Amino acid sequence: MSVEILEVKSINTYYGNIHAVKNVSFSVNRGEIVTILGSNGAGKTTTLHTISGLLKPTTGQILYSGKNIDQLPAHKITALGLAQSPEGRQIFANLTIKENLDMGAYLRSDKAGIKTDFDFVYALFPKLLDRKNQLAQTLSGGEQQMLAIARAYMSKPNLLLLDEPSLGIAPILVSTIFRAITEINKLGMTILLVEQNANLALKISHRAYVLTNGEVTLSGEARDLLNNPEIKKAYLGH
Amino acid sequence: MSQDTIYFFWDCLQYLINGIAQGSLYAIVALGYTMVYGIIRLVNFAHGEFLMLGAFCGYFALKMNLPMPVAIIASMLGAGIVALIVERALYRPIRNEGRIPALITAIGASLFFQYTGQLIFGADPKTVPPVFTEVIFNFGEINVSNIQVFIFILTLFILLFLWWLTRFTKIGVAMRATSYNLKAAELMGINTNRIIAFTFFLGASLSGLAGILMGYTMSVEPMMGMSLGLKAFVAAVVGGIGVIPGAALGGFILGIAENMIAGVYKSSFRDGVSFFILILILLIKPSGILGKNVKEKV
Numbered sequence: 205m206s207v208e209i210l211e212v213k214s215i216n217t218y219y220g221n222i223h224a225v226k227n228v229s230f231s232v233n234r235g236e237i238v239t240i241l242g243s244n245g246a247g248k249t250t251t252l253h254t255i256s257g258l259l260k261p262t263t264g265q266i267l268y269s270g271k272n273i274d275q276l277p278a279h280k281i282t283a284l285g286l287a288q289s290p291e292g293r294q295i296f297a298n299l300t301i302k303e304n305l306d307m308g309a310y311l312r313s314d315k316a317g318i319k320t321d322f323d324f325v326y327a328l329f330p331k332l333l334d335r336k337n338q339l340a341q342t343l344s345g346g347e348q349q350m351l352a353i354a355r356a357y358m359s360k361p362n363l364l365l366l367d368e369p370s371l372g373i374a375p376i377l378v379s380t381i382f383r384a385i386t387e388i389n390k391l392g393m394t395i396l397l398v399e400q401n402a403n404l405a406l407k408i409s410h411r412a413y414v415l416t417n418g419e420v421t422l423s424g425e426a427r428d429l430l431n432n433p434e435i436k437k438a439y440l441g442h
Numbered sequence: 443m444s445q446d447t448i449y450f451f452w453d454c455l456q457y458l459i460n461g462i463a464q465g466s467l468y469a470i471v472a473l474g475y476t477m478v479y480g481i482i483r484l485v486n487f488a489h490g491e492f493l494m495l496g497a498f499c500g501y502f503a504l505k506m507n508l509p510m511p512v513a514i515i516a517s518m519l520g521a522g523i524v525a526l527i528v529e530r531a532l533y534r535p536i537r538n539e540g541r542i543p544a545l546i547t548a549i550g551a552s553l554f555f556q557y558t559g560q561l562i563f564g565a566d567p568k569t570v571p572p573v574f575t576e577v578i579f580n581f582g583e584i585n586v587s588n589i590q591v592f593i594f595i596l597t598l599f600i601l602l603f604l605w606w607l608t609r610f611t612k613i614g615v616a617m618r619a620t621s622y623n624l625k626a627a628e629l630m631g632i633n634t635n636r637i638i639a640f641t642f643f644l645g646a647s648l649s650g651l652a653g654i655l656m657g658y659t660m661s662v663e664p665m666m667g668m669s670l671g672l673k674a675f676v677a678a679v680v681g682g683i684g685v686i687p688g689a690a691l692g693g694f695i696l697g698i699a700e701n702m703i704a705g706v707y708k709s710s711f712r713d714g715v716s717f718f719i720l721i722l723i724l725l726i727k728p729s730g731i732l733g734k735n736v737k738e739k740v
Contacts, residue, residue, distance in 0.1 A: 258625055282631035294626040296619045307619050310612070311631040359631060 206270055209234045209363050209394050210255070210286075215264030215274070217247075217254045224250040225261070226418040232363065237385070237395045239405040239426065241439060242415035248398040249291050251415065252365050255396075256288040257281040268363070283311055287361035291368050291398075293352040297341035301332050304340050304351055308358030317360065325354035328384050346377030353384065363394045370401045382408055402439030406430045452583035457705035458698060463590035465697020466597040470652040471674035472681070472689035473604065474645030480684035481621045481641045482537065487548040488528060489649055490671020491555035494664060496521030496650020497657040498563060501570055510573045514654055521650025522643040529642040534635065552671075559664030567661035570654075593655055600648065601690055608686070617641055621684070649674075669713070676720045682733025691731060695719065 210232040217225040224247045232238045242248045253259040255266055257278035266274040273281050282288075287308075296304050305325065309318050326333035329350040335343070340351060349369055356364055366385065370378045378401075386408050389395050399405035406412055406426045414422035414435070422434065429435050471493060478486045499520030503513035528551055536543050577588040607614040620627040620637045628634050653662075656670065673696060681692030696716050704712040723730060 256629060258628065277633075278625075278628040279631045279633050282629060288629050290626060290629060294623055294629075296622045296626065298622045299615065299618055303615050303618075306612070306615060307627070307630045307632070310616065355630070 207233045208267075209269060210396065211265075211267040212251075212255065213265040213267070215251075215254055215261040215266065217250050217259050217261045219250050219259065224418050225254060227264075228415070228418070228420055229264075230413045230420060230423065232394060232396050234362075234394055235389075235392060236410045237389050237397060237408055239397045239399055239409040239412040240415055241399060241402050241405065241412055241429075241435075243400060243438075245417075246415040247418040248415055249367055250418075252288060252291075252367050252396075252398055255281075256286065256365060282359060282361075285359075285362040286365070287356040287359045287363075288365040289352040289356040289367060289369065291371070293345075293348045295340045295343075295348050295351050295355065297339065299340055300337050301340055301343070301351060302336040304355050305332075305358050308355035309360075311359060318358070321358055321360060325357055328387065329354055329380075344374075344377075346373040346381070349373055349377070349381055350384070353381065353388075357388060357393075361393065363396060364388065365396045365398075367398045368400065369397070370399060370404060378404065400439070402435060403430075406435075449583070453705060454702070456584045457701045459584060459586055459590065460705075461698030461701035462694060463593055463697070464701060465694035466593045467652050467656055467670075467693075468673055468677045468696050469597050469690040469693025470600060470655075471649050471670060472677035472693045473600065473686060474648040475671075475674050476678040476681075476683055476686060476689040477604075477617075477641050477645045479678065480686075481617060481638055482533075483541065484533065484544050485548065485675065486645075487545070487671065487675075488551040488555060489645070489674065490667030490669075491552050491559075492521040492525050492528075492646040492667070493649040493653035493656075493670060494559060494662075494667035495524050495555065495653075496646070497653030497662045497666060498559070499650065500654030501568060501657055501662045504571050504573060513573075514651060517650040517654035518647035519650075521653065522647035525642040525646030526639055529639055534638075552668075556664055556668065563664055565664060567663040569661050570658045589655075589659060596651075596655075597690070601687070604686055613637070613640065673716055676716050679730055680719055680723045682730025685730065685732045685734075688730055688732035695731075 208231045212228060212230050214227050214229050215225055216223065216227060228251060240248050240251060250259060254261050257273070257276055261274050264274070265272060268284060268286055273284065296307065299307070305322065309321070312318055331347050332351060332354060340348065343351060353366065353369060369381050369385070382404055385395060385397070397405055397409065406429055409426040411424065412426050412429050413420050422429065471489070475486065475489050478484060478489070496517040500513040500517035503516040532547050532551055533544060536547060579586045608618055616627065616632050616637055619630065620632060620634050624634050656666070677692035677696045678689045680695060681688030681690070696719065699715050699719055700712045703715045
């Protein structure tokens, strides 16, 4: 088994007519938390969608556990063990919280394992347990984010993609969510995080890549990037 | 109370019974309409033609002296399979091209089946061989036939089945998830193409069922899907399109209103009253009686 769980090799992706991802390459090793930093419109979400199969790259390769996945439909990529919690949560507001989590576990049939993972996500986010039979539309933004992460976790992926989990959420819930991300990672799940909140993201990550106008402009160990003057100026506001 | 008033009362009750029976058929067709709309926001104008093709499958099955249950299954399967082919060949390739191309395609498919149907089956109405004897029950001055009772109970059973399917089965919950957010459903590992195909099959098989029942009570002909499809569409919109109980409610409202107006006033107003109700609902509550005001997704 190779060290890299994900290798992205010079991908180019168009979002409509916009060349949103230009020649992007990066890799994620097993067990890591890797962050892709970038401002609005830098191509972060397009990159994630290209990996999860919602968009297709025009050129380049995406290897997941050594297997080429760049032309597979999204549901087949999920079946391989790669789950995404999408930007803006995208929970099923018309379903109950439990049903949302059931959909996360859609491809699984190991009843005992599913039960264990239900217990785990309910312990991670007790608010979801309290309201498991309510419609997801009744949740606050932060709680919806918890549900989106829990739902992605329920497929028990090897690689979890999280798209801006801090976006538009009360600061107190943001720290709960980031603690949960660390906890999930400690269980051995590899995480690829996309964030604008550089400070928070770099503190929990092992490595990071900076995306500017669709191109990787910086990369390195997260703690080095935290002290990088360019990063400080662009993302940390000092 | 004068004798006339009492007879009028009995008459109205009879119209109500007939209305419920006819409304049951509208409801069954409207359910399929609304399910397909719910999942891909397509007003499938060819839905009535699935009904017609299902009716012909059942008709030929009965002609071959097969028993009624077999004819019903043939109708449902026939309509369902045609729907699967239409979805795969016509609707899927243009699914992301917006609503207007899909709508035009649906109208085209509808016309294609109507006129190809006339070419193959002939335009004349065909009488379905009677396989079971109609029994009329009398309650005072009103008559209820066993076929009416059967259709009504069948409709309730279908509603119960759909409720169970969408609440308690994995595929049913996946249908609701797909209808709410197709991309997110895809990220869950749900094969949304398959879910959509399944929805088409289910909706069309219901219309095929309604087709043979209607053919049995009246006749089978290539244009039969047009008016019934349109009525079912109205029923679905009146009840709230995309909402399953709404389709049933709309169907019953239309069936009762049509029979009432035809009996009490003039039978030439039968078809008009449905569209009058449609206009009224669109003015008062455009999302339909049970419809929710949902923001258009972007």
